[in-house]
Amino acid sequence: MAKATKVNHVAIVVSDIEQGLNFWRDQLGLHFDHVEDVPSQKVEVAFLHVGESHVELVKPTTDDSGTAKFLAEKGPGIHHLCIEVDDIDSMLADLKQKGVRLIDETARELPGRKMAFIHPKATGGVLLELYQLTGK
Amino acid sequence: MAKATKVNHVAIVVSDIEQGLNFWRDQLGLHFDHVEDVPSQKVEVAFLHVGESHVELVKPTTDDSGTAKFLAEKGPGIHHLCIEVDDIDSMLADLKQKGVRLIDETARELPGRKMAFIHPKATGGVLLELYQLTGK
16 A cells, blocks of 8 residues: 655745745745746745755745635645655555545646645645655 | 754644544554643644654644634644754744744743744744754
8 A cells, every 4th residue: 555655845825935935944944945936836936945844935926826816815824735655646546445535536747756636625624735756 | 053853743723533533544544643632732632653744633622722713713724833943942042033923932841842833923824833852
């Protein structure tokens, strides 16, 4: 059976990346890696490391994405938790068979990784991302 | 300077521990450790391991605590993020000197650990707990 291996990241929606970095990098001292524009998700993301995990500061770049709506409705804060698994396809098949409500029934393939979201209704209110590094 | 070393835990407020365990332990397969009654915080907490971190399922046991109000107002979901640091006293002094808004200006001492909360206004909407294992 597929296994959850670690917290890959905690994603925090922010209205301003620099303001977010002011706390998480400059005041708290997390190791800042880089900022990446992710046009497919309509966001800009700052990556910071802490232990084996990272904190992602996610800023919507348009008004019509899920994260933009989250920011408009709830304000800045934790958007989702991402847990890394060793075999996402097998994990998704297993969760589906157990009747867990999934947002993505099959993993989305991206360079170097596969990902899928599980519906907050299944987890007790948490938008949960599963993530597998594929090295491809 | 004090350093952040890892994600210690992500705390999720739930209305029912068994229902939470049904997903996080039985369906997702996280390693379940134990359930603890924490009367000082008026909560019951289930601890699950994933990598070097853990997921805590937190159930309010009275109606008048912060977590009970969170649950009543926002429903179940992520309540706070806890980051472990190697020297919490020095970190708090440093954050205070930088003008960061703290909930606890000095760490609360508990058996084996010290902890303090940072105000969501300082972090961009995230209730952030700092944590140091003391071994005492």
